Amino acid sequence: MESQGLSTARRVLRSWPRFVSGALALIPVAAFAFIVGNLVTESYFIVAEKGLGHLLSTEYSSVYDTGRYIFGMLPALWGTVLSVLVAMAIAAPLALALALLSSEFPLGFISRSVRWVLGVLSGIPPIIYALMAIVVAQVFVQPKFCAWGIPETELPPEGMTWYEGGILPHDQSTLVAGMLLAFLVLPFMAPMMDDAIRGASRELKEASLALGATRWHTMSNVVLPAALSGLTGALALGALKVIGDVIVIAFAVGYASGLPSPLLDIFEPTASLTSVGAGLLAAFSPRASVGFSRSAGYFTGLLVFVLAIVILLLAGYLQRRLKARYSA
Amino acid sequence: MSRASQTTTHSQFQRPSAVSQVRTSGRWITYSSAVAFILSTIAVAAGSVNLFFNEAEFLALGSLPLVSFVFAVLAWRADSSTRAGVLGLMLFSLLCAVVAIGLKAMPEYLFAWGLDAIAHRSLVSSVAAVGFGIAGMSLSLYQYMGATAAAEDYSKYPIVVIPALFALGIYALLIGYLLWQGLPGLSWEVITTPYTWLAWEEMVYDKGWPIWVEHEIKQVGLLNHMRGTLLLMGLTSLFAILPGIGAGVMLAEYAEGFMASTLRHSITILRAMSVFILGLTLVSVLNYAAGSPLANVFMGFYYDTSGTFHHGHGSYVAASLVLALLVIPVIARSTEEGCRSLPSELREGSLALGATEGHTLTRIILPWTAPNIVTAVLLGCAEAAGSVAVIMFIARVGQFGVHPLTDVTSLSFFIFDARYGTHHIADIVRPLQFSAGVLLLMLTMGLSAIALALRHHFAWRYRTR
Numbered sequence: 001m002e003s004q005g006l007s008t009a010r011r012v013l014r015s016w017p018r019f020v021s022g023a024l025a026l027i028p029v030a031a032f033a034f035i036v037g038n039l040v041t042e043s044y045f046i047v048a049e050k051g052l053g054h055l056l057s058t059e060y061s062s063v064y065d066t067g068r069y070i071f072g073m074l075p076a077l078w079g080t081v082l083s084v085l086v087a088m089a090i091a092a093p094l095a096l097a098l099a100l101l102s103s104e105f106p107l108g109f110i111s112r113s114v115r116w117v118l119g120v121l122s123g124i125p126p127i128i129y130a131l132m133a134i135v136v137a138q139v140f141v142q143p144k145f146c147a148w149g150i151p152e153t154e155l156p157p158e159g160m161t162w163y164e165g166g167i168l169p170h171d172q173s174t175l176v177a178g179m180l181l182a183f184l185v186l187p188f189m190a191p192m193m194d195d196a197i198r199g200a201s202r203e204l205k206e207a208s209l210a211l212g213a214t215r216w217h218t219m220s221n222v223v224l225p226a227a228l229s230g231l232t233g234a235l236a237l238g239a240l241k242v243i244g245d246v247i248v249i250a251f252a253v254g255y256a257s258g259l260p261s262p263l264l265d266i267f268e269p270t271a272s273l274t275s276v277g278a279g280l281l282a283a284f285s286p287r288a289s290v291g292f293s294r295s296a297g298y299f300t301g302l303l304v305f306v307l308a309i310v311i312l313l314l315a316g317y318l319q320r321r322l323k324a325r326y327s328a
Numbered sequence: 329m330s331r332a333s334q335t336t337t338h339s340q341f342q343r344p345s346a347v348s349q350v351r352t353s354g355r356w357i358t359y360s361s362a363v364a365f366i367l368s369t370i371a372v373a374a375g376s377v378n379l380f381f382n383e384a385e386f387l388a389l390g391s392l393p394l395v396s397f398v399f400a401v402l403a404w405r406a407d408s409s410t411r412a413g414v415l416g417l418m419l420f421s422l423l424c425a426v427v428a429i430g431l432k433a434m435p436e437y438l439f440a441w442g443l444d445a446i447a448h449r450s451l452v453s454s455v456a457a458v459g460f461g462i463a464g465m466s467l468s469l470y471q472y473m474g475a476t477a478a479a480e481d482y483s484k485y486p487i488v489v490i491p492a493l494f495a496l497g498i499y500a501l502l503i504g505y506l507l508w509q510g511l512p513g514l515s516w517e518v519i520t521t522p523y524t525w526l527a528w529e530e531m532v533y534d535k536g537w538p539i540w541v542e543h544e545i546k547q548v549g550l551l552n553h554m555r556g557t558l559l560l561m562g563l564t565s566l567f568a569i570l571p572g573i574g575a576g577v578m579l580a581e582y583a584e585g586f587m588a589s590t591l592r593h594s595i596t597i598l599r600a601m602s603v604f605i606l607g608l609t610l611v612s613v614l615n616y617a618a619g620s621p622l623a624n625v626f627m628g629f630y631y632d633t634s635g636t637f638h639h640g641h642g643s644y645v646a647a648s649l650v651l652a653l654l655v656i657p658v659i660a661r662s663t664e665e666g667c668r669s670l671p672s673e674l675r676e677g678s679l680a681l682g683a684t685e686g687h688t689l690t691r692i693i694l695p696w697t698a699p700n701i702v703t704a705v706l707l708g709c710a711e712a713a714g715s716v717a718v719i720m721f722i723a724r725v726g727q728f729g730v731h732p733l734t735d736v737t738s739l740s741f742f743i744f745d746a747r748y749g750t751h752h753i754a755d756i757v758r759p760l761q762f763s764a765g766v767l768l769l770m771l772t773m774g775l776s777a778i779a780l781a782l783r784h785h786f787a788w789r790y791r792t793r
Binding site for chain 1: 379380381382450451477478480481484485488489491492494495496498499502505506570571573574575577578579581582583590591594595596597598600601602603604605606607608609611612653656657660684685686689707710711713714715716717720721740743744747748761762765768769772773775776777780784
């Protein structure tokens with residue numbers, strides 16, 4: 001064959017696709033390494049100066065508030081976790097309903113178009129949801145959860161903050177952010193859940209139907225447990241998008257300094273990792289030298305990254321366990 | 329209801345008279361269950377209206393006893409195994425009606441475990457009305473269809489359809505509100521006026537004496553933001569397409585083992601990474617570039633009104649390089665999918681006929697994957713257009729021109745800036761934020777719709793396998 005007579009140089013040149021695509025494929029890997037390395041090196045300064053214990057404490061006051069540099073990040077971490085919980089609590093049942101509508105409960109053209117509609121809706125950028133924060137607060141949260149027009153004689157017990165005009169005139173709270181974030185991640189979660197339900201083992205489903213069980217019984221006892229690993233993946237994707245979101249949190253939650261006073265208080269503005277980080281960095285132009293605030297801002301980015309890795313690992317572990325347990 | 333399914337599947341084939349004595353079909357059954365269905369639907373509608381309007385509370389409160397009546401009617405005709413359940417639902421809903429009406433006698437609030445809120449009493453009645461309404465719809469549909477096993481399947485439709493309709497309705501409300509607020513302000517004049525706020529002084533000689541004359545241009549418009557968004561989309565696609573295709577081809581064709589898993593993991597994590605981290609990366613990159621010879625390219629430059637050279641805060645080149653990192657995983661995954669879908673006959677036939685790898689790649693694999701790549705690039709453009717978090721630290725309003733070496737600006741940044749920026753003309757800027765949102769929405773949703781239509785159009789290739 002002719003190729004046996006080729007010189008080595010010729011042979012190497014002939015396999016240029018490998019080298020070119022390998023070189024191009026190195027770019028995302030190198031970029032990822034650069035991003036992580038950058039986060040670590042920039043936050044090294046404040047970890048070395050203040051120590052991890054101080055950084056993970058609960059007290060936070062920036063230079064704007066009191067003039068002292070205390071960077072406890074636990075309130076921000078807790079605020080992010082709260083918004084994830086609220087958003088997932090709202091989004092998971094709705095996403096499951098949409099996924100079931102398009103896979104197991106077909107309604108003709110409605111269920112065929114659900115997938116397409118969700119795809120178009122997934123293109124809506126987060127800033128649009130952030131614009132709605134005020135109207136959501138005014139239409140839903142404030143009529144239902146504020147005490148508008150209550151005379152002072154009928155006040156609630158102490159411990160609740162009282163502003164003029166009623167409790168909680170805030171138009172910013174974790175509840176508003178959670179609701180908006182739920183609708184932000186819903187178009188991404190529902191098609192993933194749909195794929196998971198469709199991809200759940202066909203033999204199990206058809207065996208159950210052949211044995212005479214109704215479709216509802218099959219769906220709830222056979223298909224959904226088999227699809228649980230895919231559903232967990234969809235939930236993990238939603239959680240990742242929620243913790244990484246900057247703009248909806250900035251518009252809808254605002255900024256606060258400490259932990260919320262009962263821990264689960266979702267009706268007041270809470271600090272959040274991204275909002276704290278953006279606040280720490282926004283005062284600095286790119287040419288500023290490394291300082292406490294800048295390094296602390298990068299540390300919040302590192303915390304977001306670590307949280308994302310934790311969620312990914314946890315979801316991977318759960319998926320493996322569920323797959324081993326439930327699939328054929 | 330699974331117990332019911334077991335008994336009714338039996339009773340579908342043989343009806344031992346000892347099991348169920350109740351008729352499951354007949355004129356009165358049909359009428360009563362139809363009435364029950366209509367009443368339950370009214371309850372669901374009343375509950376959802378009450379969820380948004382506190383004043384419509386009487387609707388939800390009135391529908392709760394209605395729903396109890398519905399359950400009583402259904403219990404009358406239910407067979408023995410479900411009767412207990414239906415009676416239980418009836419009592420529970422009566423209890424909720426009593427509690428809600430009793431709450432109405434109380435002042436308007438409930439405390440919620442010391443949280444910073446006071447819940448309105450209509451929260452209870454609206455949620456209860458919706459919940460019991462759905463249950464009533466399901467049960468009455470079941471009886472209407474004759475209480476068979478097939479009926480049980482169809483009767484579960486409301487449980488899925490109502491929440492799905494609720495979600496889609498909320499999207500319709502959100503988009504409708506945006507259009508309602510933004511469309512009136514969106515005129516041709518707004519789109520074609522650049523945003524400028526320049527003030528400068530000019531020295532002129534009047535009768536021999538130098539005097540300073542102040543000039544000011546103050547106009548608000550979306551033109552340079554619009555152009556900035558388009559420029560950002562174009563540059564990002566340009567920077568992302570080659571690495572994306574390379575990574576996708578590498579994953580599908582050439583990588584094995586450790587290399588493949590590293591590449592796959594890093595692409596997945598890049599996709600999952602928060603845009604906040606990418607914004608931090610951009611700030612770092614600009615920090616490193618500030619003192620280097622590439623400062624003009626990365627930081628951008630402009631000449632202000634007196635002709636002085638200034639370094640900008642971050643150019644389109646730098647922002648697109650970082651935004652491309654968001655888009656590369658999309659393109660890579662789509663390209664990989666397209667490469668894998670190539671029928672193996674084509675690939676093997678090409679290699680058997682003596683074509684080199686490069687020839688196969690460029691003449692056969694890449695043209696086959698081209699629709700996937702185009703779809704992914706469009707989706708990536710939509711994402712680049714909407715991202716604020718990456719550029720929010722460095723973006724300005726772009727009043728010194730929009731070309732790749734000036735300050736970054738974008739429609740989505742305009743919305744962010746209108747809320748959080750300091751404008752001396754804030755009262756003119758702020759009403760435009762909804763119009764900018766409408767423009768951005770049309771742009772991104774249009775791109776997504778086109779991308780999905782393309783993907784659907786080219787999906788016929790997969791059906792032949």
